[in-house]
Amino acid sequence: MGASVASIAVAPTVFNAPAIAQNETSDIDWSMGFPDDATLLNRNENPIGPSPKAIEAAKLGIEKSFRYADSIYIKSLLAGQFDVDADHVLVGTGSGEMLNAAPLAYMTDSNHNMVATWESYRPIPGRAQRLGGKVKWVNLLPEENYQYDVDRLLSAVDENTRLLFMVTPNNPTGTILSYANIKRLADELPEHVLLILDGAYRDFQEGETDEIELVKQGYKNILVTRTFSKTYAMAGLRAGYAVAHPDVIRKIAQFAGSPTSTNMAGFGAMAASIGDMDYLRKSRDFVNNARTYFERELGAMRINTLAGPPIFILAETGENTQAISDELRSRKIFVRPGGEWGMSNHMRVSYGLDHENAAFIAALKDIIG
Numbered sequence: 001m002g003a004s005v006a007s008i009a010v011a012p013t014v015f016n017a018p019a020i021a022q023n024e025t026s027d028i029d030w031s032m033g034f035p036d037d038a039t040l041l042n043r044n045e046n047p048i049g050p051s052p053k054a055i056e057a058a059k060l061g062i063e064k065s066f067r068y069a070d071s072i073y074i075k076s077l078l079a080g081q082f083d084v085d086a087d088h089v090l091v092g093t094g095s096g097e098m099l100n101a102a103p104l105a106y107m108t109d110s111n112h113n114m115v116a117t118w119e120s121y122r123p124i125p126g127r128a129q130r131l132g133g134k135v136k137w138v139n140l141l142p143e144e145n146y147q148y149d150v151d152r153l154l155s156a157v158d159e160n161t162r163l164l165f166m167v168t169p170n171n172p173t174g175t176i177l178s179y180a181n182i183k184r185l186a187d188e189l190p191e192h193v194l195l196i197l198d199g200a201y202r203d204f205q206e207g208e209t210d211e212i213e214l215v216k217q218g219y220k221n222i223l224v225t226r227t228f229s230k231t232y233a234m235a236g237l238r239a240g241y242a243v244a245h246p247d248v249i250r251k252i253a254q255f256a257g258s259p260t261s262t263n264m265a266g267f268g269a270m271a272a273s274i275g276d277m278d279y280l281r282k283s284r285d286f287v288n289n290a291r292t293y294f295e296r297e298l299g300a301m302r303i304n305t306l307a308g309p310p311i312f313i314l315a316e317t318g319e320n321t322q323a324i325s326d327e328l329r330s331r332k333i334f335v336r337p338g339g340e341w342g343m344s345n346h347m348r349v350s351y352g353l354d355h356e357n358a359a360f361i362a363a364l365k366d367i368i369g
């Protein structure tokens with residue numbers, strides 16, 4: 001039988017494959033689809049990069065990457081850091097892996113729902129919906145600087161609620177759920193509800209009792225997730241973890257955090273970063289300085305801002321926010337207009353290096369006059 005049209009069309013691609021594989025490393029396109037000289041202030045990445053120690057360890061990890069990177073050792077380091085047993089810890093491909101597993105593990109019936117805040121990070125509620133579950137949205141309080149309304153969160157919970165998803169500090173508002181309010185939620189939630197505390201930006205926050213204390217006290221209804229993506233600037237190494245009572249860890253581990261979830265470069269970089277207080281200080285200082293700069297510059301332009309410990313600021317750029325963001329984009333400066341969080345008059349700007357921040361401010365001044 002003669003070759004079909006489809007196989008003829010495919011053949012040249014197959015034939016060219018070796019040429020692609022033989023590319024020099026200098027030929028690799030690292031742009032990720034953005035223009036080469038783009039200023040990326042849209043993805044909450046930490047531009048100071050991993051610590052030199054983490055980079056060295058990641059390189060060593062690559063040499064050892066013929067092996068699977070079983071995360072037992074990382075679990076024991078994290079368990080030591082938080083003073084819990086290793087069965088309280090799960091390590092995975094970013095904290096997102098464990099967060100994504102929560103609806104799978106807990107929302108097992110189409111009647112089940114998740115309670116989540118509207119002006120917040122949406123992928124996890126989105127996943128719950130895609131699994132056929134419902135999401136009961138609760139607004140933050142704009143009139144109170146986008147604080148959480150704990151009473152309303154509790155009253156949204158019903159007999160079918162299985163998860164209460166909280167991001168603290170929040171993305172994009174920077175709002176902090178205090179330890180007292182976390183404890184109140186944990187104490188008052190019915191037994192069938194797991195409180196998720198997505199702490200992607202938690203390591204930037206200082207001076208508050210760590211909610212992991214509650215896990216240590218034996219609370220069985222809290223799942224804390226943290227990541228090396230933000231404070232430790234390792235977004236591309238995909239390294240994160242969860243801390244919870246072993247019963248919760250076992251449920252999440254049905255769908256996440258297997259021994260093959262960690263990659264060897266991430267394994268090395270995590271091991272070199274756990275307990276690195278010097279780098280933590282450096283990262284926090286970077287964010288504090290950037291926040292001060294943005295608050296001053298945006299304040300001088302009479303633009304209201306909202307910022308907490310995380311690596312971004314929310315700027316109230318008004319009803320033209322989408323158009324302003326589009327214009328910035330045409331100048332290769334990328335920010336995140338707030339429509340996706342129901343905050344269409346705001347844009348979220350991740351902190352970049354000094355020259356990137358200055359380029360953003362100069363372009364914004366030019367656009368809004």
Ligand SMILES: Cc1ncc(COP(=O)(O)O)c(C=O)c1O
Nearest residue numbers: 094095096121171200227229240
């Ligand atoms: C609030 C929040 N949670 C979780 C994540 C996922 O982080 P990771 O890189 O650890 O998967 C992000 C990433 O932007 C985030 O903003």
